[in-house]
Structures are given as structure tokens and as C-alpha cells.
Amino acid sequence: MKNFVVYDNTGCIQRYGSCPDDMLALQASDGLMVMEGIGRDDAHYVLNGAIVARPQNTAQLAGMQLMIVPVPATIRINGIPYQSTDATVDLDFTYPGSYTITVAAFPYLDKTFTVTV
Amino acid sequence: MSNVDPNIAGTPIQLNSNDLSALMRGDPKLPSIGNPASGDAAMLQAVNAIKEIVETREGRRGSALDQTVTWRDLFANGLAQFNVNGESFSASSSVGAVSMAVDGALDVTVPPAATGFSATGALASIVLTWDDPGYGNHAYAEVFRAATSSLTDAVSLGTSRSRFYVDSVNGVATYYYWVRFVSTSDIAGPYNATLGTLGQTGTDPAKALALLTGEESSPYFGAFPFIVLNSATTINGVAVPAGVYVGDAFISNGTITNAKIGNAAIDDAKIANLSAAKITAGDIDADRMSANIVAATTGKFSTLSALTSSLGTVTIGSTGFLRTTGATAYATGVGIWMGDDAGTYKFRIGDPAGNRIQWNGTTLTVVGGGTFSGALSAATGTFAGSLSAATGTFAGSLSAATGTFAGSLSAATGTFSGSLSAANGTFSGTLTASAVNAVDTINIAGQAVTIPLSAYTDADAAAFKGSYTTVQQVTITSTGAPIAIISSVYNSFGSALIRLVRDSTVLFQTIDPYPNLWAQFAFSLSDTPGAGSHTYYLQAMQSSSSSASQASLGKRSIVLLETKR
Numbered sequence: 289m290k291n292f293v294v295y296d297n298t299g300c301i302q303r304y305g306s307c308p309d310d311m312l313a314l315q316a317s318d319g320l321m322v323m324e325g326i327g328r329d330d331a332h333y334v335l336n337g338a339i340v341a342r343p344q345n346t347a348q349l350a351g352m353q354l355m356i357v358p359v360p361a362t363i364r365i366n367g368i369p370y371q372s373t374d375a376t377v378d379l380d381f382t383y384p385g386s387y388t389i390t391v392a393a394f395p396y397l398d399k400t401f402t403v404t405v
Numbered sequence: 406m407s408n409v410d411p412n413i414a415g416t417p418i419q420l421n422s423n424d425l426s427a428l429m430r431g432d433p434k435l436p437s438i439g440n441p442a443s444g445d446a447a448m449l450q451a452v453n454a455i456k457e458i459v460e461t462r463e464g465r466r467g468s469a470l471d472q473t474v475t476w477r478d479l480f481a482n483g484l485a486q487f488n489v490n491g492e493s494f495s496a497s498s499s500v501g502a503v504s505m506a507v508d509g510a511l512d513v514t515v516p517p518a519a520t521g522f523s524a525t526g527a528l529a530s531i532v533l534t535w536d537d538p539g540y541g542n543h544a545y546a547e548v549f550r551a552a553t554s555s556l557t558d559a560v561s562l563g564t565s566r567s568r569f570y571v572d573s574v575n576g577v578a579t580y581y582y583w584v585r586f587v588s589t590s591d592i593a594g595p596y597n598a599t600l601g602t603l604g605q606t607g608t609d610p611a612k613a614l615a616l617l618t619g620e621e622s623s624p625y626f627g628a629f630p631f632i633v634l635n636s637a638t639t640i641n642g643v644a645v646p647a648g649v650y651v652g653d654a655f656i657s658n659g660t661i662t663n664a665k666i667g668n669a670a671i672d673d674a675k676i677a678n679l680s681a682a683k684i685t686a687g688d689i690d691a692d693r694m695s696a697n698i699v700a701a702t703t704g705k706f707s708t709l710s711a712l713t714s715s716l717g718t719v720t721i722g723s724t725g726f727l728r729t730t731g732a733t734a735y736a737t738g739v740g741i742w743m744g745d746d747a748g749t750y751k752f753r754i755g756d757p758a759g760n761r762i763q764w765n766g767t768t769l770t771v772v773g774g775g776t777f778s779g780a781l782s783a784a785t786g787t788f789a790g791s792l793s794a795a796t797g798t799f800a801g802s803l804s805a806a807t808g809t810f811a812g813s814l815s816a817a818t819g820t821f822s823g824s825l826s827a828a829n830g831t832f833s834g835t836l837t838a839s840a841v842n843a844v845d846t847i848n849i850a851g852q853a854v855t856i857p858l859s860a861y862t863d864a865d866a867a868a869f870k871g872s873y874t875t876v877q878q879v880t881i882t883s884t885g886a887p888i889a890i891i892s893s894v895y896n897s898f899g900s901a902l903i904r905l906v907r908d909s910t911v912l913f914q915t916i917d918p919y920p921n922l923w924a925q926f927a928f929s930l931s932d933t934p935g936a937g938s939h940t941y942y943l944q945a946m947q948s949s950s951s952s953a954s955q956a957s958l959g960k961r962s963i964v965l966l967e968t969k970r
Contacts, residue, residue, distance in 0.1 A: 289857075294860075301862075302862060303860045303861060303862040303877060303878075303961070304860070304861060304862070305858070305859040305860035305861055305879065306857065306858065306859055307858045307859075307879070307881075308858065308882075310882065311858065311880065311881060311882055314880035314881075314882065314938060314940075315860070315879065315880055317878060317880075317940075328863060329862050329863055329864045330863040330864055364898075366898075367897055367898030367899070367953075367957055368898065368953065368954065369867075369954075369955070369957075398864075
């Protein structure tokens with residue numbers, strides 16, 4: 289048995305798993321690549337042929353503002369994605385409540401904040 | 406030295422260590438060939454011819470062109486080189502194409518001087534004897550003779566591998582003798598003494614009597630039947646010692662202190678001690694025979710005993726056997742027994758009721774364990790005890806109580822009632838064990854076990870209305886056995902429909918509308934796709950009833966288990 293990761297041309301791990309030795313090459317589909325190794329899509333990526341840890345996300349929450357947001361980034365608010373091209377993002381909520389905000393910017397690790405309005 | 410063609414090519418000639426020693430000693434002192442004084446005419450002619458041939462080849466007479474060339478000559482003239490244990494050497498810098506090799510190691514121990522040397526004269530010969538050489542690498546004894554007791558005048562008479570030598574002098578003769586031993590390395594020891602040992606033949610009574618009675622100048626001319634000579638005399642230049650000369654004597658009972666007999670025909674002789682250069686007998690019956698060397702074309706012994714023996718080829722009869730004292734038969738008595746047992750060739754070493762190794766004609770049995778530091782090959786094998794080997798190959802079955810193989814183990818089948826340890830092993834047949842404890846991995850041919858194959862992705866993937874999107878996939882090469890499929894997904898945003906597709910065949914799908922938002926959805930099913938490569942796709946499509954911009958699916962998992970057993 290071999291552990292494998294399937295990744296795209298940016299190094300983003302699409303999936304990982306294990307398979308018999310002779311089925312390793314079969315796991316790569318069109319446009320994707322497979323390599324033997326142990327890695328998770330939420331913690332690693334492939335850089336220069338090696339599986340390495342994804343870097344820490346620089347985003348910070350200050351009040352109702354996200355700062356040092358990697359550019360570009362996808363900001364999901366309660367699962368709804370919004371694309372961002374700014375390092376500083378102002379948050380504005382119509383209705384009071386608790387909101388889960390996730391900043392995703394590959395290869396950075398996703399970072400999640402909770403805002404209560 | 407005549408010219409010799411230096412361009413002699415040939416196959417190297419193997420010499421022994423004696424020859425190298427001979428080379429180092431220099432030219433041998435070969436005896437000259439004397440002129441035979443009298444004898445049969447044909448014999449004289451033959452001897453003279455031999456003498457001429459030898460002297461011509463030695464270069465002592467005739468043309469130098471007819472002289473033979475020895476290897477010593479070639480070496481001395483730089484036309485040959487010798488190889489000794491891989492090293493070559495020659496007499497000069499010019500080395501010819503001829504080479505020789507000397508094998509074996511040289512023992513340069515000097516033999517001891519001979520002891521007990523004596524010379525006893527008969528009528529026509531002088532018998533030389535000496536004590537047993539008694540040293541390990543004895544080759545032969547070399548005998549020298551001179552007319553005076555001066556070693557410088559002595560010439561080599563010949564050699565003997567026994568403890569005596571007969572010098573056939575053919576008449577009245579007086580000589581002085583020496584002897585020395587020569588080892589197998591051609592190392593000669595010292596002479597037995599500085600002064601020679603006197604050897605004299607006795608007077609031939611018949612010849613003396615003929616002189617006394619047949620010569621007119623003799624005072625006893627015509628006198629018979631015996632003559633008493635009070636003092637020595639000389640007749641026609643021949644010395645005749647004093648004594649009693651009898652023509653024909655018929656003795657009923659005689660006692661002789663010292664007898665020299667030229668020819669004797671004896672009906673029955675009892676001899677306390679007999680020394681002979683040669684004994685020709687039809688049958689020799691003795692309680693004990695002691696000899697330096699016994700050479701025989703064939704030998705038959707009812708019982709042959711020896712403290713130690715060094716034998717070349719030993720052949721026993723087709724129905725015979727070899728055994729140690731205690732092993733009285735193939736299956737009886739502790740010891741070694743080998744030979745014919747009731748028409749079958751067998752051997753047994755050890756205790757027939759205990760530890761042993763034996764072959765009964767069809768089966769090799771080892772009781773007490775076996776250790777093979779090298780390879781062990783057998784069609785089948787049964788070991789009641791332990792079996793240890795570096796490697797082992799069994800074309801048939803292998804059975805043992807326990808087994809330890811430091812290297813690889815190969816067998817068609819194997820049965821171990823106890824433990825089996827090996828660095829690695831190959832069984833082309835059946836391996837039966839009460840339990841198999843794998844430290845690392847058990848690799849079974851054809852992967853004939855349940856094969857798990859999985860893929861997982863934690864991050865969300867997006868799915869939209871109108872068409873399915875693959876959110877996870879895994880490819881398997883199936884042998885045709887059923888595949889158990891376990892899949893799960895977490896719908897974190899926007900309702901979605903889920904389906905499982907194998908290649909292009911939909912195996913499973915949920916029904917629209919799909920109410921289980923924000924839930925981990927899992928399902929399992931079985932599929933038999935047939936042998937070959939197949940890809941399973943986990944796909945999602947945003948529900949038509951969803952008001953979100955998209956559906957998000959995370960923690961996407963597919964696990965395949967091809968169940969062969």
C-alpha cells in the first residue's frame with residue numbers, strides 16, 4: 289500500500305488517500321498529478337516536488353475589519369463566498385447575530401474568525 | 406655446449422619440488438659404467454651397447470652433436486625459466502620461451518645419518534643393510550662404493566627405498582660402502598660415517614676346488630673328494646684361502662655358524678630373522694609382517710587392522726561394508742556403518758536409537774537437528790528437531806518442528822508444527838500455519854485479500870445547479886471481485902444532490918429536493934464492476950430548490966474495499 293496526494297499545477301492538494309502500490313499512477317486524473325507521500329489538503333501543499341506545510345494565514349481581525357488579508361482571497365461568511373482583492377476588508381452585517389468568517393487564500397492556511405453583531 | 410634453438414615453444418612442464426632442489430644442488434654425481442669382465446656373450450654385447458649409448462648421450466664419447474641437452478643446461482644458458490609458487494626466476498636476464506613450474510612447498514629439513522649400516526658378503530654379492538630411517542619425508546637411501554675407505558673416491562652405486570641394497574659384484578670382491586638418506590625435497594643428509602664399511606664376498610668353493618684339483622700347477626691336482634688347505638695359496642694368480650674344500654657333500658645334520666650360499670634349494674626352512682632384497686613366493690603365511698612399503702596389485706585380508714593408515718583409493722566389495730567397532734550392523738550399535746545391507750546401500754552415523762544421520766536407500770533421516778551454513782536443496786524434507794540454515798530451497802514439501810532461516814526460504818509446501826523464522830520466504834505451494842503474526846507486511850500473491858483504497862479531501866468544493874460536479878474520485882484495478890464502497894460528504898452550504906458514478910454508470914443518487922443541509926451524509930453499497938480499471942466519482946449538484954449561489958461540499962471521502970476473501 290502507498291499513501292498518495294493528488295494535486296494541481298499550483299500544488300494545491302485535491303485529495304489524498306492510500307492505494308495498492310500498482311494503482312498509484314491511476315489516481316491522477318486529467319490536469320492533475322499524483323505523487324507518493326503523506327499530506328492533507330488542509331495542511332499541506334506540493335512545492336517543488338515535495339509535500340510541505342502550508343504557510344500561516346496573515347489575516348487579522350480588528351473589530352469589524354480584516355487586515356493583512358492575502359491578496360487575492362476568498363472570504364466566506366457563513367459559507368457564502370466573496371472574492372477579495374484588498375489586504376483590508378471592512379465587514380458590514382445587516383442583521384445582528386453571530387457570523388463565521390473564513391479567509392481562504394492558497395497556499396495559506398484557511399483562517400476562521402467569529403464576529404458577533 | 407651445442408647450440409640450442411632458444412625459440413622453443415611448448416606447454417609448461419610440471420616438475421615437483423625434488424627437481425628444484427636438484428637444480429640448486431648442481432650436477433648430480435652419476436656413476437660411470439664399468440666394463441663387464443665376463444659373462445654370457447649376448448649379455449656382454451647388450452651391456453656394452455647400453456654403455457656406449459649412455460656415454461654418448463652424456464658426451465663422454467662420440468660426437469658432441471649427439472649429446473643430450475638437459476633442462477639444467479637450458480637453465481644455465483638462460484634458455485629456460487622456472488616458476489616456483491607463482492614467482493619466476495632464470496639464470497640470466499635472457500629468458501627463453503620455455504618455462505616450467507614447480508608445485509608444492511619444500512621441506513628443507515636435513516635427513517638424519519643412517520644407523521646400523523652393515524655390509525654382508527655372499528659369494529657373488531654384498532648385501533648392505535641399515536636401520537629404519539625413521540623420519541617423516543624420507544624418499545630413498547643412496548649407496549656409495551669405493552675400493553678404499555676414502556669417501557672422496559666413492560661413487561654412487563644406486564638408491565634404495567627399502568632398508569637394504571644388494572651390490573652384485575659377480576665374484577670375489579672387496580669394497581667399502583657408505584649410505585646417506587635423501588628426503589622427498591631432495592635434501593640429502595650426511596653420510597653414515599667418514600670411514601667406509603667393509604664388504605667382502607666369500608670364495609666360491611666350486612671355483613676354488615676347480616683350481617685346486619684341475620690345475621697341473623696345484624699340489625692337489627687330481628685329488629678328490631675333499632682337500633684340506635692348511636694355509637692360503639695362490640694358483641694361477643688367484644688367491645685361494647685356507648680351509649676345507651669339498652666337491653659333493655651329503656650332510657645328514659649340520660650346524661653352521663656363518664654360511665655364504667650361492668644357490669640353495671630348501672624343502673623346508675625355519676629362519677628366525679631373514680633379510681632379503683627380494684622374496685618371490687607363491688604364498689606367505691605370517692602372524693605379523695612389518696614393512697616399510699607393501700606394494701601389491703591386489704590384497705585380500707580376512708582382518709586388516711592398523712593404528713593409523715593413509716590410503717588413496719579404497720574399494721570394498723559390492724556386498725561389503727565399513728564400520729566402527731561398536732556399529733555391528735546398519736541398525737545396530739552406536740558408531741559408523743556404511744555399505745551393503747541386504748542388497749541396499751546405506752549409511753548411518755550415530756546412535757540408531759538416538760541422534761544420528763542415516764540413509765536407508767530412499768530417505769535421509771537426521772535426528773538431533775541439522776545446521777546448513779550454506780544452501781540446502783531437497784525435494785522433500787522432514788526434520789523432527791530444529792532446522793537452521795542460511796538459505797533453503799525445497800522443491801517438494803518441507804516439514805519440521807521448528808525452523809530458523811537467516812536468509813531466504815523457498816519450498817513448494819511447508820508444514821511447521823512449531824515456529825518458523827526466516828528473513829524472507831517464498832512458498833510456491835501451500836503454507837499452513839495455526840497463526841501468522843506479521844511484524845510488518847504480509848504480501849500475498851495476487852493481493853488475495855481485501856484491498857482498501859481511499860481518497861479524502863477536507864476542503865470545500867463548489868457545486869452549482871444544472872450539472873453535476875465531481876468532488877471526489879478514486880481509481881481501482883479490480884480483479885472482478887465485489888467491491889464494497891463507503892462514501893461520505895459534508896454539505897456545508899447550499900443544498901446539494903449527491904450521486905456516485907462508476908466510470909459512466911450512476912450507481913447511486915439522492916432525490917431532488919435534498920433536505921439534509923449542513924449534515925454529514927454517508928452511504929455504502931456494493932459493486933461488481935468486473936476485472937479491469939474503474940474510476941468511482943463522487944459528484945454533487947446544487948439543488949434546484951437552493952437559494953444560495955452555490956453548494957459547498959467538504960470532508961469528501963470514498964473508500965473502496967475489493968473483497969477477495
